[in-house]
Amino acid sequence: MLQRSYSTLQTGIIFWLQNLPNDLAMPSSVVAAIRYDANANTLRVIYVSGGVYDYKDVPEKIYSEMKAASSKGEFLNKQIKPKYKFEKIK
Numbered sequence: 001m002l003q004r005s006y007s008t009l010q011t012g013i014i015f016w017l018q019n020l021p022n023d024l025a026m027p028s029s030v031v032a033a034i035r036y037d038a039n040a041n042t043l044r045v046i047y048v049s050g051g052v053y054d055y056k057d058v059p060e061k062i063y064s065e066m067k068a069a070s071s072k073g074e075f076l077n078k079q080i081k082p083k084y085k086f087e088k089i090k
Helices: 002-018 060-068 072-080
Strands: 031-037 042-047 052-055 086-088
Touching: 031 060, 031 072, 042 060, 042 072, 060 072
Parallel strands: none
Antiparallel strands: 031 042, 042 052, 052 086
């Protein structure tokens, strides 16, 4: 039963991601999608696992660099997690 619930969750996340604008979905095994709020300088990271985190005071340049990075997870671990405060959303 638990496996079926997890599978249903994954299917829902995949459907949701397929309906995001193309520039937000990430080709990554860790990061499903990112969004950036330029007014609040907040980077929202949606993980493949379903977790959602907002990283605060992230410059737009860092968001652009993450979008261009060949490894989103590595960039996140080296350039964002150790430097910016976060809030767990989900």
